[in-house]
Amino acid sequence: MDTQHDNALTHALAAIPGPVPPSGVLHVVIPHTSRFTVVGNHLAQHAELSLVAIGIAVYIQSLPTGTEVGIKALTARFPEGEVKIARALRELEAHGYLRRTRVRLTKGRVATRTVFCNQPGAVLRGVPGPVRSTAPAPTFVREHIHVPEPEPLAEPEPTAVPEEPRPVPEPVPVREAAHPPVRLPLRTAPTQPRRPLPHPRALTPELRQAASALLADLRRHAEELVLSEEAVEELVPGVAAWLERDATTDAIRRALTADLPKPLKHPARLLRHRLTALLPPPLPGIHDLAQPRRTPVTPFQTCDGCERAFRSHDPGHCRDCRAQYWEAA
Structure with missing residues (x-):
């Protein structure tokens, strides 16, 4: 089986037209007839998206x-x-491939609707898309809207020639979008910095x-709280x-052990949060x-002259009576 596989690969490489480059990737292109997704080079070769964001975008399109x-x-x-995936989704939002909006449903419920666009540049140019139904949207929490690509026409199978290998067609280049992708503002709240783990004054x-x-x-x-030596x-x-x-x-x-979530994926993170919070x-x-x-508190005294109450540590006259006596003297 290994020898047959090597021979088939050798024949396929020999059928590549033109000179073979001394280094770099060589493409053996076999047309798909089922279970495939068309992805534009503007996404697959995006200069600003990370590899995780490009992979998630291709997965969503499929x-x-x-x-x-x-x-x-x-x-x-x-x-x-979750951190890497959330960062990748924000990248796709910033470049116009993904949009997430909050939609209010019946009975006070709120859902997040996700819309994915496989060609943000074409949306800016006003390229018409397929007609959508006017029926009310379903009540699932997240919605993925994908514009279907036309199915390729079936090509007649060539007559097998035992002496010569079947030629491999060259990949058709795809023109890039004339307009740059849209940079939508980030709709997610900024992440708060993680609080440091408390330390004693002297360990x-x-x-x-x-x-x-x-x-x-x-x-x-x-x-569930099985910790590694490094986590301890x-x-x-x-x-x-x-x-x-x-x-x-x-x-x-x-x-640390009360009301643990089910299932618990990251016990060390949970313990760190509880020890800090x-x-x-x-x-x-x-x-x-x-x-x-x-x-x-200074006690009350009764004035010997007018019998009004006033605060003083010693009995005698109030302030008004003392002023009258001083004037008379």
Whole structure:
């Protein structure tokens, strides 16, 4: 089987017209007859899009209308994380290939509608597209609208000649769009910087040992919290900061294992977030809990002259009566 494969590849390379370049890629082009998607060179060879954004765009074009193409759906399909996929979708939005809008449905529900355009430059030039139905839109959360390409005409199969290999047709060059792609403003909110993991004032060997043991023991209380040695070493300062603030091991364990999401994909990230967001304040001292001292209040006295009340530590006359006596004197 290996020899037949090598011979077929050798015959296909020999049928390439013109001189063979000494280096670089060689194209063996076999026409597709089913299960294919037409992708423009303006996308496949885009000078500003990342490789992840181009791959996601090609994948979206190959999907039927109505398929979920949100961040969660793409993360479940590909090994890239949510951060890379979200960044790639924002790139496609900035270059006019993707547009996401919020649509209000019945009964107060809100959905995100995703529209993908395979030729943003053609939309700017006003190229007419296929007629769309005027029926109301379905109520799925995300919508993928794809302009279908015309199916290629079936070509008659050439008569097989045993002596000569079948010639391989040259790829047809595709003209680039006359206008540059549209740069739409970003519609997503800016990501907030991640808060740093808390650290103790002094990471003593005792604190390090206690924090490491607590983290390694979490899987006995929640089987989802299986951490690697590298993750334990990274989270040790956060647990040590809790212990330095007189938090008990039971309190820390309850805070880290309560109400875990199902399924839990990234246990180390969840623990880092909880150690940072739920960090308790230091315990107050004895003097902080003491009752505040009250300011002494001057008592009331009754004036010996007019019998009005006035504040004074000693009995006698009020201010008005004292002024009258001074004038009389």
